[in-house]
Amino acid sequence: MVESCIIECVANRWVDVVDCGVSTLMRVLDTAALLYWPATEIAGGICSISQQTELENVSPQRYMLVTSLDVDWRDVEPNWLDKARTLAADSGDLPRLSAVDLDVLALAVGLEVPLYTDDYRLQNTMQKAGLETQSVGTSGAKHVWRWELRCTGCGKKESVPSDVESSRKGSVKDCDVCGSPMLLKRAK
Numbered sequence: 715m716v717e718s719c720i721i722e723c724v725a726n727r728w729v730d731v732v733d734c735g736v737s738t739l740m741r742v743l744d745t746a747a748l749l750y751w752p753a754t755e756i757a758g759g760i761c762s763i764s765q766q767t768e769l770e771n772v773s774p775q776r777y778m779l780v781t782s783l784d785v786d787w788r789d790v791e792p793n794w795l796d797k798a799r800t801l802a803a804d805s806g807d808l809p810r811l812s813a814v815d816l817d818v819l820a821l822a823v824g825l826e827v828p829l830y831t832d833d834y835r836l837q838n839t840m841q842k843a844g845l846e847t848q849s850v851g852t853s854g855a856k857h858v859w860r861w862e863l864r865c866t867g868c869g870k871k872e873s874v875p876s877d878v879e880s881s882r883k884g885s886v887k888d889c890d891v892c893g894s895p896m897l898l899k900r901a902k
């Protein structure tokens with residue numbers, strides 16, 4: 715009994731290995747890929763666990779499908795997240811990245827694998843860091859640029875600090891000189 719069970723288990727595993735034989739390249743997929751790609755393309759992709767909630771909020775149906783696939787859901791290691799925040803601060807994109815964006819970026823940075831995304835801020839950060847990024851399917855980032863803070867009052871410019879709070883809208887901080895709100899602008 716025991717012996718036949720082992721053989722069967724080994725046989726099953728062998729069949730599994732053959733089935734996914736052409737091992738896909740390791741790659742991190744952002745939530746747009748989970749929303750729009752066919753199941754066969756999504757399988758084998760690496761994603762952050764935090765994307766599950768995001769996906770479920772956007773499309774419960776899609777969430778059901780994707781969580782039934784062989785996706786490599788990962789926790790993001792704190793040191794990867796630190797590295798991602800530093801890179802995003804360097805490119806100036808940090809204040810406009812969501813927590814999930816940062817998780818996705820951290821996975822690609824930590825694992826040193828390509829990131830598939832249509833978010834031009836993520837593309838910009840990856841490209842500025844010399845890392846590979848691929849488009850999910852809409853138009854890719856054509857130019858690399860960086861952001862800076864500019865005061866709406868006196869016009870003072872400064873680089874984006876790495877401890878800035880992540881959010882997608884509103885002023886980033888108040889100007890040290892005149893106290894007016896500072897907004898993100900593309901550096902010229």
Ligand SMILES: [Zn+2]
Binds near residue numbers: 865867869870890894
């Ligand atoms: Zn000012």
